[in-house]
Amino acid sequence: MSAIALERPRARTEAVRRGIGRVTLFVLVGAALWGLWEGYRWLWMREGWTWPFIVNDISMPHIHSIFQALFDHARPGGVGPRLITILVEAALFTAKEAAVGFALGALLGFALGVLLAHFRILQRGFLPWVVASQTVPILVVAPMVVVWLNPKLPDSLKDWGSVAVIAAYLTFFPVTISTIRGLHSADRRALELMRSYAAGNWRILWKLRVPAALPYIFAALKVSATASVVGAIIGELPSSIQDGLGGQIINYSQYYTIQPKGLWATNVIAAALGISFFLLVLIAEKIVVRRAPENVA
Amino acid sequence: MSVVEIKDVTKQFGQTTALRGIDLAIDEGEFVSLIGPSGCGKSTLLRIIGDLIQPTSGTATVNGKPARQARIDRDYGIVFQDAVLYDWRTVAKNIALPLELARWDRRRRAAKVKEMLDLVELGGFESHHPWQLSGGMQQRVAIARALSFDPSLLLMDEPFGALDEMTRERLNMELLRIWEASGSTVVFVTHSIAEAVFLSTRVVVMSPRPGRISDVILTDLPQPRTAATREEPRFFELVTQVREALHLGHDVDHKLEASA
Numbered sequence: 001m002s003a004i005a006l007e008r009p010r011a012r013t014e015a016v017r018r019g020i021g022r023v024t025l026f027v028l029v030g031a032a033l034w035g036l037w038e039g040y041r042w043l044w045m046r047e048g049w050t051w052p053f054i055v056n057d058i059s060m061p062h063i064h065s066i067f068q069a070l071f072d073h074a075r076p077g078g079v080g081p082r083l084i085t086i087l088v089e090a091a092l093f094t095a096k097e098a099a100v101g102f103a104l105g106a107l108l109g110f111a112l113g114v115l116l117a118h119f120r121i122l123q124r125g126f127l128p129w130v131v132a133s134q135t136v137p138i139l140v141v142a143p144m145v146v147v148w149l150n151p152k153l154p155d156s157l158k159d160w161g162s163v164a165v166i167a168a169y170l171t172f173f174p175v176t177i178s179t180i181r182g183l184h185s186a187d188r189r190a191l192e193l194m195r196s197y198a199a200g201n202w203r204i205l206w207k208l209r210v211p212a213a214l215p216y217i218f219a220a221l222k223v224s225a226t227a228s229v230v231g232a233i234i235g236e237l238p239s240s241i242q243d244g245l246g247g248q249i250i251n252y253s254q255y256y257t258i259q260p261k262g263l264w265a266t267n268v269i270a271a272a273l274g275i276s277f278f279l280l281v282l283i284a285e286k287i288v289v290r291r292a293p294e295n296v297a
Numbered sequence: 298m299s300v301v302e303i304k305d306v307t308k309q310f311g312q313t314t315a316l317r318g319i320d321l322a323i324d325e326g327e328f329v330s331l332i333g334p335s336g337c338g339k340s341t342l343l344r345i346i347g348d349l350i351q352p353t354s355g356t357a358t359v360n361g362k363p364a365r366q367a368r369i370d371r372d373y374g375i376v377f378q379d380a381v382l383y384d385w386r387t388v389a390k391n392i393a394l395p396l397e398l399a400r401w402d403r404r405r406r407a408a409k410v411k412e413m414l415d416l417v418e419l420g421g422f423e424s425h426h427p428w429q430l431s432g433g434m435q436q437r438v439a440i441a442r443a444l445s446f447d448p449s450l451l452l453m454d455e456p457f458g459a460l461d462e463m464t465r466e467r468l469n470m471e472l473l474r475i476w477e478a479s480g481s482t483v484v485f486v487t488h489s490i491a492e493a494v495f496l497s498t499r500v501v502v503m504s505p506r507p508g509r510i511s512d513v514i515l516t517d518l519p520q521p522r523t524a525a526t527r528e529e530p531r532f533f534e535l536v537t538q539v540r541e542a543l544h545l546g547h548d549v550d551h552k553l554e555a556s557a
Contacts, residue, residue, distance in 0.1 A: 198398075
């Protein structure tokens with residue numbers, strides 16, 4: 001008892017040290033990538049190399065000038081709101097679509113996974129169609145969803161509601177596949193134990209199969225979290241929503257030749273949104289999934 | 298009345314006969330070990346008693362009921378070679394699992410968990426997770442879980458097989474203490490002759506192909522057993538007797554193979 005009690009605080013400082021190490025590594029890799037970009041840019045410009053593309057301020061702006069652009073006024077001449085204000089507002093709008101889509105897709109994906117895992121016949125019959133649903137390009141699905149749903153949606157959901165559905169479409173698939181896999185991952189002995197307690201299927205599901213599946217499900221949720229952001233951005237294009245990051249991307253790609261930093265800055269914000277979704281799932285996983293340290297993915 | 302009654306049980310796995318013509322009656326308060334080489338069907342027999350598998354023919358009754366009904370009534374607790382603890386539950390919650398399934402209320406559960414932690418001497422570890430415990434401690438949690446709902450029968454499938462010799466001997470002592478305290482009947486599957494002799498009131502010797510009972514040896518060592526029991530002449534006599542019975546079972550086996 002005392003031995004383990006003594007190990008506790010040491011484990012905590014260990015964890016803190018590991019955390020610091022990880023952040024340092026992240027920063028170092030970031031710096032290395034920065035160096036790579038700037039080094040490539042410098043070398044290609046000095047030698048005047050044109051393969052695979054000509055390097056100049058349009059094709060590869062300085063990294064610092066991209067970040068600088070975030071704090072410039074959006075319109076030339078130093079008027080109007082700063083670019084970052086516009087982009088963060090757009091990101092929040094897209095985040096709403098993606099979050100609702102993610103929640104919808106995760107719930108649907110989990111429910112479908114439970115259903116397919118429980119009924120083998122359904123699994124055999126439906127799984128190929130679930131897979132097929134993901135081979136249809138999202139650019140084909142998106143406009144159809146908008147055409148089908150928009151007329152039916154109340155004003156409060158109009159447009160962004162359809163985009164959320166598109167994000168959900170990209171979210172549910174990994175969750176379904178991993179749920180099926182995870183539910184079947186329960187240890188054979190653990191199942192025998194439940195049988196020895198005369199536990200019914202429903203209680204085996206909630207007390208054993210679902211907890212056993214959680215690491216698998218969270219692995220899928222991490223993939224889905226970023227996919228839902230991509231889904232929301234792409235979904236905004238056919239529904240011609242101007243308020244989100246999709247609208248901004250269209251906007252700035254039109255002005256790329258005059259103002260390349262705008263598109264790059266939008267990319268930075270879109271990436272930041274995807275990363276924050278991922279981190280939120282990671283934090284939720286740390287809270288929900290209790291496993292031996294070596295068994296956590 | 299017998300707690301366990303096996304009548305003419307045969308178990309067939311495809312072409313293989315795992316068990317043939319098994320008859321065995323175990324009385325209340327007995328500690329019976331099933332011993333034999335791999336493939337003699339000792340674990341299969343234990344699973345039939347627990348209704349985790351069904352015999353091809355013959356009957357298994359527990360507490361005068363068909364094994365299936367006894368399982369539904371939660372008449373037995375089971376311990377496997379691996380502790381099979383749920384990683385996502387603390388020690389206390391692992392022990393409480395069968396109580397949750399039996400719909401005990403929270404207060405009763407907490408009181409019982411505390412009692413079981415004391416029984417297996419794991420007080421203070423209730424909020425640890427399984428991976429923070431040693432193998433021996435994990436197995437003690439598994440025993441506490443199996444006994445938490447006061448089953449009249451405890452089924453143990455090589456529970457200490459994965460532990461080192463020192464831990465195994467300590468847990469043997471502890472198991473005997475728990476057996477005396479709980480007054481339950483124990484069916485214990487093992488590979489170890491010394492373990493079987495030390496723990497049991499009766500040792501059932503089995504032989505393979507097809508799995509059958511080749512001998513039943515009454516271990517008339519005085520109760521309660523202590524560390525000194527392992528050094529008594531009678532202990533060695535019984536160990537020899539079980540060993541010879543095991544080899545005899547093998548000889549029969551070889552003769553059968555030769556004549557086939």
